[in-house]
Amino acid sequence: MKALSFLFLFLSVFSVISCQHKEKQIPRDIASLQANGGMEGIWFLQGTSSTRGPYNGELELRKSHDGTYDVVRMVTYINYFFDGLKVQEVWTGKAIATGETLTISYDLRQGDFITRLGDQKRDPSDFSNVINVVSRYAVTPNGLAATYADKKVSNYTEWITTKRDLEAKPLWVNQRQMISAKGPKIPLVVRGAINLFKKDIGYEKDPLVKSYKNRKEYKDENPYIVFDPTDFDYYRRNKDIIRVTNKIVDDISITESVVKRNAYAPTLEEKARSYDRNARDFHINEAGIVTPSQIDDQGRLVAYNLHGDAALWTGMYLGSQAMRYQVTKDSEALENVKKTLRGLITLMEITGDPQQFARTLALYVPSKGLPDSRWHQGKGKFQHLMWQEGGNNDMIKGITHGFLWAGLVLPQSETELWRDLKAYSRKLIDLQVVWDKTQNKAAALGLAAWLTNDAAFKEQYVGYYEKVKTKLTGYSFDTTFYWHGSADWSGINLGLVGDITDITIADLLGQTKIRDQLRERLMDAWVTYAPSQRHLQTLAAYGFAYKHGTRGGNFRSESSDTKFMESLRQASWGLREIPYPRPNLNVGIDHSLRPDWCMSPIPRLFWKSLKKPEPPIDYFYQGLYNYPVFELQAFSSNFVWKDTAFGYQLSHSKGEEESGVDYLYAYWLAKYVGASNVD
Structure with a gap:
């Protein structure tokens, strides 16, 4: 494509030269630049767009090894703003200077990843077609001037007059990278299982999957992490601007750029303050449960939405606020802990059944009734609430x-809350899910032992671990796996939440042997997932194992301190990629329309084919590219750390806003464990 563009540029220049007959008067400030190499430099540029009005900027011409110039065109609109922010347009291309003319060729995109924004839609061809824009600068009394069109939206008239010297680096550099996330070779027994699942669902016979079978990435089973720190430093210095790079500037491309700007412009601390305030004001419902919310166009709360995983997110939100309190001693954080603790206790109390707990709670409105058969109205003091049945292994x-x-932060003066906390910690062991899923027994027994100081619970806790079969590096209920982009992504988050709970309980009870083996298990899990860069996993491993000297058997044989510290440094980008505010739009995204996208040869969650009825074939689709949060998950995810890493499609309806617990938990965890690189 670049070769064709260069050929087109050469032919265009040749045509212009061959048609010149009359000698033109060259202005003095231009004539002096026709000497050998005189065009190289950074030129002051002015112009007008037919759609966005006047602009100022610079045009960088940097001599290339082939005699042409590498070009960076960077202009900022004077009177055009988007959501109160200035808009900057950055194009890169190639130029040829001949005699009195300068001809520049740019290859631009229109479609990137948003397919639909409100009533506006991209045509599928917008994602595959390159738009070649050619501008020819000719001599005028005002300097070298050009009039041209981007062929889609705008016409441009612009001119250059004076210049300054080149800087050490170009005005703009594309830093987007593809990092291999392949991981270790898949064992033969696992390969055989994957092939059986693929055959069962007809994966390789599916027409869409078959269309990618000859792609090199598909044959290599090579997934990639798309890492794009481009413009991070610029946005930290320039918080009032949106930069649209190598795209046709329209509402959709500006929106794509706004989300990246909202990720990179604020500091991590600024985003934490915003998410803390927003969660407090908009996402803790009347029962003390963390939920998504319905927000109107003026940013006002309309309603708390229902979410079946609220027990998990409420517990993690409480954890974030407890860590925030321990780091800052902010009384607001402690109030958030108390409010959501009441919600968690109510989850256990409201069912009236000592063996069951609720998944979530909401205000009961008689005129609306119950959402469906899984919901029940509370009784007695809870009749103003409704609860959803189905408390399970994940929610516990x-x-x-x-x-x-x-228990770590609640003041002893909170006698009523402490009474209930102790009482319901005793009742954890009676829950059916604790007996059905024995891995939950340790946390239940350990919490009861620590919170109530009951020696009988402590004895049962130690006895539980003594009965668990052990291996050199930890307890045998480690079920981690990662095969060339395939993993139980939600399970990774559940695993690390459980690990933090279990390690801390063992430490509080003085059970150092149990604690240290659990730490080794956490480090082994980190080694498993290291190729996929699960940043929350890295932060948890650092704070609860690595910094205490733990390495683990798998770590010693397959990793190193150098690799871990590099992963820890990279973890800050996991937080940097999450924007504040998140976009709240009617939007559709489909990265598979990009010409460089490829289907994964390994189905997503392939073991789910055992479910009856079997999910449809598109349930198993996943790509080979893990895109930055600001290019996918930011638009709809309620918790980025549990999402499929190699997803590529989503849709979102305007009005529903997520709580931001994913950002808050990771940020305050990083601060709590002393990950100093997170800033």
Whole structure:
């Protein structure tokens, strides 16, 4: 494509030269620049767009090895703003200077990843077609001037007059990178299992999957992390601007750029303050449960939405506020802990059944009734609430995690809350899910032992671990795996939440042998997932294992301190990629329309084919590219750390806003464990 563009540029210049007959008077300030190499430099540029009005900027011409010039065109609109922010347009291209003319060729995109924004839609061809824009600067009394069009939206008239010397680096550099996330070779027994699942669902016979089978990435089973720190430093210095690079500037491309700007312009501390305030004001419902919310166009709360995983997110939110309180001693954080602790206790109390707990709670409105058969109105003092049945293995981790963190920070003066916390920690062991999923017994028994100081619970806790079969590096209930981009992504988050809970309980109870083996298990899990750069996993491993000297058997054989510290440095980018505010739009995204996208040869969550009824074939689709949060998850995810890493499509309806617990938990965890690189 670059070769064709260069050929087109050469032919265009040749045509212009061959048609020149009349000698033109060259202005003095231009004539002096026709000497050998005189065009090289950074030129002051002015112009007008037919759609966005006047602009100022610079045009960088840097001599290339082939005699042409590498070009960076950077202009900022004077009177055009988007959501109160200035808009800057950055194009890169190639130029040829001949006689009195300068001809520049740019290859631009129109479609990037948003397919639909409100009523506006991209055509599929917008994602595959390159738009070649050629500008020819000729001599005028005002300097070298050009009139041209971007072929889609705008016509441009612009001119250059004076210049300054080149800087050490170009005005703009594309820093987007593709980092291999392949991981170790898949064992033969695992390969055989994957092939059986693929055959069962007809994966390789699917027409869409087959269309990618000859792609090199598909054959190599090579997934990639798309890492794009481009413009991070610029946005930290220039918080009042949106930069649109190598795209046709329209509402959709500006929106794509706004989300990146909202990720990179604020500091991590600024985003934490915003998310803390927003969660407090808009995402803790009347029952003390963290939920998504419905927000109107003026940013006002319309309603708290329902979410079946609220027990988990509430426990993690409580944890974030407990860590915030321990770091800052902010009384607001402690109030958030108390409010959500009441919510978690209510999850256990409201069912009236000592073996069951609720998944979530909401205000009961008689005129609306119950959402469906899974919902029940509370009784007695809870009749103003409704609760959803189905408290399970995933949700219990939110309750135990929340109870742990509350116990660490709750003042003894809170006698009523302490009474309930102790009472319901005793009742954890009676829950059906604790008996059905024995891995939950340790946390239940340990919490009861620590919070109530009951020696009988402590004895049962130690006895539980004595009965668990052990291996050199930890307890045998380690079920981590990662095969060339395939993993149980939600399970990774659940695992690390459980690990933090279990390690801390063992430490509080003085059970150093149990604690140290659990730390080794956490480090082994980090080694498994290291190729996929799960940043929250890295922060947890650092704070609860690595910084205490733990390495683990898998770590010693497959990793190193150098690799871990590089992963820890990279973890800050996981937080930097999350924007504040998150976009709240009617939007559709589909990265598979990009010409460089490729389907994964390994189905997503392939073991789910055992479910009956079996999910449809598109349930198993995943790509080979893990895109930055600001290019996908930011638009709809309620918790980025549990999402499929190699997803590529989503849609979102305007009005529904997520809580931001994902950012808050990771940020305050980083601060709590002393990850000094997170800034």
